[in-house]
Amino acid sequence: MTGVASFCYSVETMNQYHFHKAWRRHLAGRLVFLLAAAILPVALPGPSAAAESEHLVVYSGRAERLIKPILDAFKARTGIHVDLLSSGTTELINRLVAEGPRTPADLLITNDAGSLERARELGLLRPMNATEIVAAIPPQFRAADNSWVGLSGRFWAVVYNTTLVKPGDLRSLLDLAEPRWRNRIAIPNAGSEYLQAGVSVLKAVYGDDRTRRFLEGLKTNAGTHVYGKSSQIVEAVATGQVALGVVNHYYVYRHLAAQPAAPVGLLIPDQHEGGMGAIVNVTGIGLTAHTKRADSAKRLVEYLVSEEGQKLFADLNKEYPLHPRVAADPALPPFKTLRTAPVPLARLAELREPAMALIEQTGLR
Amino acid sequence: MPHVLTVRPAFPDSLTIFAATVAGLLCLPPAYVAYLALTADPAAWSRLWTTRIPELLTNTTVLAFSVTVGTLCLGVSLAWLVSRRDFPGRRIWEWALVLPLAIPTYVLAYIYSYLLGAGGPIEALWQWFAGPDAHLPSPHSFAGATLVMTLDTFPFVYLLARAAFLNLNVSYEEVARTCGASRAETLWRVTLPLMRPAIVAGLSLVILYVVADFGAVSLLRYQTLTYAVYQQLTGRYDTTAASILSLLLVMVALIFLVTERWFRHRSRFFQTTGRYRTPPRRRFGSLGAALATLYAAGVFTVSFGIPALLLVRWSVTAVSAGVVDSRFFGFVGNSVLLSGLAATVGVLLGIPLAYLATRRPSRTNMLCLQAAYAGYVLPGPVAALALLAIVSHFAPFWYGTAAVLVIAYVVHFLPAGLQSLEPALQQVTPNLEEASRSLGYGPAATLRRVTLPLVRGGFTAAWVLMFLQSMKELPATLLLRPVGFDTLAVRIWLEASEEYYQLAAPAALLLVIMTLPAILLLLAKDWRAA
Numbered sequence: 016m017t018g019v020a021s022f023c024y025s026v027e028t029m030n031q032y033h034f035h036k037a038w039r040r041h042l043a044g045r046l047v048f049l050l051a052a053a054i055l056p057v058a059l060p061g062p063s064a065a066a067e068s069e070h071l072v073v074y075s076g077r078a079e080r081l082i083k084p085i086l087d088a089f090k091a092r093t094g095i096h097v098d099l100l101s102s103g104t105t106e107l108i109n110r111l112v113a114e115g116p117r118t119p120a121d122l123l124i125t126n127d128a129g130s131l132e133r134a135r136e137l138g139l140l141r142p143m144n145a146t147e148i149v150a151a152i153p154p155q156f157r158a159a160d161n162s163w164v165g166l167s168g169r170f171w172a173v174v175y176n177t178t179l180v181k182p183g184d185l186r187s188l189l190d191l192a193e194p195r196w197r198n199r200i201a202i203p204n205a206g207s208e209y210l211q212a213g214v215s216v217l218k219a220v221y222g223d224d225r226t227r228r229f230l231e232g233l234k235t236n237a238g239t240h241v242y243g244k245s246s247q248i249v250e251a252v253a254t255g256q257v258a259l260g261v262v263n264h265y266y267v268y269r270h271l272a273a274q275p276a277a278p279v280g281l282l283i284p285d286q287h288e289g290g291m292g293a294i295v296n297v298t299g300i301g302l303t304a305h306t307k308r309a310d311s312a313k314r315l316v317e318y319l320v321s322e323e324g325q326k327l328f329a330d331l332n333k334e335y336p337l338h339p340r341v342a343a344d345p346a347l348p349p350f351k352t353l354r355t356a357p358v359p360l361a362r363l364a365e366l367r368e369p370a371m372a373l374i375e376q377t378g379l380r
Numbered sequence: 381m382p383h384v385l386t387v388r389p390a391f392p393d394s395l396t397i398f399a400a401t402v403a404g405l406l407c408l409p410p411a412y413v414a415y416l417a418l419t420a421d422p423a424a425w426s427r428l429w430t431t432r433i434p435e436l437l438t439n440t441t442v443l444a445f446s447v448t449v450g451t452l453c454l455g456v457s458l459a460w461l462v463s464r465r466d467f468p469g470r471r472i473w474e475w476a477l478v479l480p481l482a483i484p485t486y487v488l489a490y491i492y493s494y495l496l497g498a499g500g501p502i503e504a505l506w507q508w509f510a511g512p513d514a515h516l517p518s519p520h521s522f523a524g525a526t527l528v529m530t531l532d533t534f535p536f537v538y539l540l541a542r543a544a545f546l547n548l549n550v551s552y553e554e555v556a557r558t559c560g561a562s563r564a565e566t567l568w569r570v571t572l573p574l575m576r577p578a579i580v581a582g583l584s585l586v587i588l589y590v591v592a593d594f595g596a597v598s599l600l601r602y603q604t605l606t607y608a609v610y611q612q613l614t615g616r617y618d619t620t621a622a623s624i625l626s627l628l629l630v631m632v633a634l635i636f637l638v639t640e641r642w643f644r645h646r647s648r649f650f651q652t653t654g655r656y657r658t659p660p661r662r663r664f665g666s667l668g669a670a671l672a673t674l675y676a677a678g679v680f681t682v683s684f685g686i687p688a689l690l691l692v693r694w695s696v697t698a699v700s701a702g703v704v705d706s707r708f709f710g711f712v713g714n715s716v717l718l719s720g721l722a723a724t725v726g727v728l729l730g731i732p733l734a735y736l737a738t739r740r741p742s743r744t745n746m747l748c749l750q751a752a753y754a755g756y757v758l759p760g761p762v763a764a765l766a767l768l769a770i771v772s773h774f775a776p777f778w779y780g781t782a783a784v785l786v787i788a789y790v791v792h793f794l795p796a797g798l799q800s801l802e803p804a805l806q807q808v809t810p811n812l813e814e815a816s817r818s819l820g821y822g823p824a825a826t827l828r829r830v831t832l833p834l835v836r837g838g839f840t841a842a843w844v845l846m847f848l849q850s851m852k853e854l855p856a857t858l859l860l861r862p863v864g865f866d867t868l869a870v871r872i873w874l875e876a877s878e879e880y881y882q883l884a885a886p887a888a889l890l891l892v893i894m895t896l897p898a899i900l901l902l903l904a905k906d907w908r909a910a
Contacts, residue, residue: 105616109617204611
């Protein structure tokens with residue numbers, strides 16, 4: 016408070032009575048000093064202060080709950096502490112771009128292969144050619160130059176309320192645009208990477224016109240039921256606010272694990288003969304181009320793709336492990352039996368901009 | 381020490397230069413955003429005009445209008461009740477009605493989306509009453525956003541109106557009564573018009589708060605400009621659309637600000653002293669007292685009582701599940717450190733701006749003050765992105781540090797402080813200081829014995845308001861937080877956005893509890909002025 020008081024004093028005296036110029040300069044100098052003293056202490060605790068090798072910074076676009084237990088297991092095994100910055104995937108990539116070579120991040124984890132490929136194109140990642148990594152994950156789930164590797168698989172599912180809908184009511188995703196679902200479906204918002212990736216696949220398979228008509232129908236049918244989180248969509252379906260929702264499959268299983276009696280079911284669309292197949296995506300990890308702790312960072316990647324790490328993804332999150340020798344949760348339909356959409360993950364990046372233009376043109380929120 | 385009395389300096393003095401520099405720095409982030417928006421591809425503009433902008437503009441202004449009406453009714457009526465009438469328990473309600481300020485909009489929003497949501501307790505009650513197929517209108521709507529924002533922001537109007545009721549020179553009212561005006565007529569034609577500057581100041585604070593709010597509208601999924609900016613920013617790789625929408629947002633806010641300035645400029649009052657005596661409080665009859673208590677208690681219950689109880693209940697569950705650990709207390713320290721610094725820096729920077737605009741309202745000085753207001757309505761996410769770009773360009777060694785976050789808070793919340801600093805300085809007529817000087821007090825004694833006692837309340841209020849708002853700030857904190865420097869607000873958001881209400885509750889409750897002492901400071905005994 017003395018700082019404020021002395022400054023008030025200077026304000027009053029300076030302007031009402033115009034003291035000697037040197038006296039004024041002195042006061043202005045003192046003010047600058049006060050400000051500096053107020054700001055500087057916080058300038059100290061920053062990422063640069065903690066540059067030891069047994070310490071990693073991970074930018075993660077996944078919900079913290081879905082990744083933290085696995086990072087904790089890594090710390091227990093190796094003693095390497097992981098600082099986690101959880102936020103939106105696209106947001107984190109923007110941040111990496113803005114931070115450039117000064118980024119504190121060693122690794123980037125995302126919920127979408129298209130975003131990782133985009134980060135690779137932007138020069139934010141560097142290849143990881145350790146044999147442990149390359150051998151563990153099949154080639155269709157990693158970048159051509161191994162700048163990123165997939166960690167777990169998921170597919171677009173339709174979650175339905177079992178009291179409102181029969182599983183036979185819907186065969187293809189495109190059916191969601193039909194007028195009979197008016198105000199009865201819940202969809203993710205336009206900023207969610209999995210919607211963008213899904214629309215990219217639809218565009219590649221069906222072309223612009225059909226995709227646009229589908230999105231317009233989806234927008235009409237969803238009305239105000241546009242959500243930021245998949246868990247909210249499942250919740251809206253479970254409570255009967257809507258009949259159907261579009262989510263990643265594991266959110267349905269997670270919900271059922273927490274509330275076994277919830278009236279929700281899972282439907283995999285486009286599995287019929289001649290159908291497009293399910294939209295598949297992976298979560299993945301990449302080593303940042305400017306990391307100064309590449310060795311520790313690679314140890315984390317190796318751990319995540321190892322059988323032990325992969326089993327955690329399968330058990331904790333109900334996702335599909337990508338390591339061929341790790342089995343998925345028995346409740347899930349076997350990955351091999353799924354008909355999947357014929358669009359390679361690496362293509363998601365180039366399709367992203369036109370898909371986002373489509374989303375924007377239809378005015379999806 | 382020789383001193384010369386000059387009428388007007390030939391050159392701008394150091395204070396004016398300092399104020400102009402501060403105003404210039406505060407304008408940098410909005411200027412950067414405007415630059416981005418104006419250099420954007422015209423196709424992006426036309427695409428947004430045809431798809432999103434009409435809906436967003438309508439939603440934003442309609443929400444601002446409805447919350448203004450709601451807070452005006454609640455704030456002024458409650459302020460009148462506690463400052464001009466007497467009934468049992470009045471003193472309790474007088475301070476209790478400020479407590480909703482301690483609940484951030486996103487916390488109130490998640491509590492109400494649980495309470496009023498499908499399958500929530502109020503719907504269950506309604507179904508028990510009206511049959512199993514009865515449903516309530518969803519809180520994820522315009523009505524829900526209006527309710528939450530009104531309950532959360534009416535204390536701004538209440539506080540300023542209450543201070544005005546208490547500080548008003550009762551002689552005006554007595555004269556009106558002597559001249560034959562009835563009590564209602566006096567209130568309507570004398571008291572309320574005299575309070576206009578305070579009420580308008582409160583309402584413009586509310587409007588700016590609503591327009592810039594991210595927490596409530598995002599959780600209630602009501603599409604406003606600020607929410608759309610955040611969605612565009614976090615969902616896209618380029619900032620074009622976000623900056624276009626931000627520019628519109630700044631325009632909307634400027635319209636409100638100019639209106640407010642115009643209002644206040646037209647009605648500037650000087651009082652010769654703080655006041656002559658406490659305005660008399662009339663006692664209610666028993667029915668009146670019961671109704672007044674019911675009204676005050678009802679508003680308090682829905683805006684603070686029930687939310688606080690729910691937070692406590694959820695927190696108990698969460699604590700017994702082991703959610704509160706040493707990591708949790710680290711977040712507490714971060715929140716206090718950041719907000720305290722931001723409030724202190726904000727007051728130090730705000731004083732010269734408010735002082736110059738009040739005492740020497742030259743074109744330059746008024747422009748500096750107006751410039752400082754732009755930051756409040758610059759949505760958190762865009763202020764954050766603009767700051768990141770500016771800092772990485774000019775001060776890379778500050779990059780990723782908490783200092784950037786403090787700067788963002790100051791840019792964002794200085795207007796909240798100015799709203800208090802300005803009226804406080806307006807209350808001191810220059811004549812008083814001149815009289816004090818001519819009667820023999822030196823500048824120091826004049827400051828200590830005359831000026832400071834008159835402005836202390838306003839300065840305290842400014843610091844507290846900025847501290848509270850920094851503690852609650854969400855979008856800029858999300859975007860600017862250094863690694864491992866999460867605040868309570870960020871923790872709440874991480875849990876609540878997944879609808880893990882119980883996991884979010886301890887941080888939310890703590891945020892409320894930590895904000896309470898600051899509010900008690902607001903209500904300290906000698907604190908009378910707004």
